[in-house]
Amino acid sequence: MTGPKELIESIVIIVVALALAAVLHRIARWLLGARAIRGPAPLGRVGTFLDYWNAPLRALIPALCVMVALQFTYFPVEVTQWVSVWLMAAAAWFCVRTVYLAGDLVVAHLGLTAKDNLHARRISTGVHILQRMLSAVVWFVAAAVILMAFNEVKQFGVSMLASAGVAGIIIGFAAQRSLGTILAGIQIAIAQPIRLDDLVIVEGESGWIEEINLTYVVVRIWDQRRLVLPVTYFINKPFQNWTRTTTELLGTVMLYADYTIPVQEVRHELEHILSETALWNHKAWALQVTDAKENTVQLRALMSADDSSSLWDLRCLVRERLLDFLQRRFPEHLPRTRVEMGPPAKM
Secondary structure, three states: OOOHHHHHHHHHHHHHHHHHHHHHHHHHHHHHHHOEOOOOOOOOOOOEHHHHHHHHHHHHHHHHHHHHHHHHOOOOHHHHHHHHHHHHHHHHHHHHHHHHHHHHHHHHOOOOOOOOOHHHHHHHHHHHHHHHHHHHHHHHHHHHHHHOOOOOOHHHHHHHHHOHHHHHHHHHHHOHHHHHHHHHHHHHHHHOOOOOOOEEEEOOEEEEEEEEOOOEEEEEEOOOOEEEEEOOHHHHOOOEEOOOOOOOEEEEEEEEEOOOOOHHHHHHHHHHHHHOOOOOOOOOEEEEEEEEOOOOEEEEEEEEEOOHHHHHHHHHHHHHHHHHHHHHHOHHHOOOOOOOOOOOOOO
16 A cells, blocks of 8 residues: 555655656747748748647646656556556647648648649648548547557457458448548549639639538638538539639620720720730730620620739729720710601501
């Protein structure tokens, strides 16, 4: 049996271990805070090593110190078991944060802020999903190892590691829908029909891919709303991806005018408007009469831009300038309805 003297000695050793852990944590904070890893941060997470490791180290360092100190105390073995659970959970947390650190370091140097960032977005999407997959694996292994620390459930922990394949089959039969969603997320990571920051049209809304997870995708709508869709949506349903192969886009502006409109004059004005703005990338433009209705003709102004945001601003600018041009120069050629008045019918 443990006497009062042994108990007091054990408590003092633990207190000293915790004090040492506090000192070591402060030293680690100072060392990690001085190691800056700042750079382009498209995902908003790259800063310093401290940003990633400070929280898990706050749990990991005391757990290590207490575990070592327990070797010189008289506490029962149950205390050591629970401290080992603490240590393994903190170590798993540290590993998960390291996975995100490694992935974010890769993404930070890809140049996602460049105009033509297709290759960068392809790699970023794969890294983004791989981070979540590896994190799930780390927590699964940590849970199995923690169970193995207790004799009562040790066999169950061993079974989790040894029978992962069988468990996967059982889970597959029990939750086919969820498993299908996860498999769809893996398929998107490999085939990449969508990537981070792609411009897509889904459910009648246009927006940018903001997050890609194993089970769902977040689309940021132009007005800052978020559209959350299951990953199976992008496997089973058609959608538009405007930046699948390049960020460059073609856009149109439709105008309607009277049959008497001087098309060549409008074409010259469109060329003049485009030449004065930096939004146009000088690759394509045209003005054509694309339809003729009963009372009006349809003019289509075609233009190109480097990305979707520039194209939207360019279309608005061209539409506004062409309308102003027609109102000033050719107001008589704007759409009109003609009515002919004949002589009164004779009785």
